Amino acid sequence: DAGVIQSPRHEVTEMGQEVTLRCKPISGHDYLFWYRQTMMRGLELLIYFNNNVPIDDSGMPEDRFSAKMPNASFSTLKIQPSEPRDSAVYFCASSRERLAGGSYNEQFFGPGTRLTVL
């Protein structure tokens, strides 16, 4: 398997533009996570899906952010309109179903998308 695939790897855009980040999870994984990483705030969970259904989006910073998972092999994170403070590295991760005891399985992270909003 190629691992978690994210595109683009780098994105530079101007304030006010729409940005769409894409993620292809590992085949057979039931969970998909979107994270944002900045120097100030570290690695933050934005939203996660189970079997394509959003489970917890409490980490999404505001209404400008939206995420979808139309099928098991594709997810998008959209920012509209983008602002300079959205500049960060965005990671997508996927994992298999939870273990029998209730623990989450290990998450496999993609290489990230470095977003710069000017």
Next chain:
Amino acid sequence: DAKTTQPTSMDCAEGRAANLPCNHSTISGNEYVYWYRQIHSQGPQYIIHGLKNNETNEMASLIITEDRKSSTLILPHATLRDTAVYYCIITGNQFYFGTGTSLTVIP
């Protein structure tokens, strides 16, 4: 979900054991302790996790205190490639990574 406290940075001599502590005093009974690491700007990599008992795998050992309020990740023979940021996280339905411990392995 419980939050964690980790030292900002640590050094370790190459070949020696690296012991990375983590405090999670508000952990609840059904929450697990997970450790991940992030090398440079790559995506984080899973290391190990546990609930109550100590755990060991090919990468590391995890020691959890009896009251579960703290844990220690042990890299038995640190190498230069272990230089990374190490995250201790507690999971219920959230995954709070925080800023982790930056470990530098010194030749």
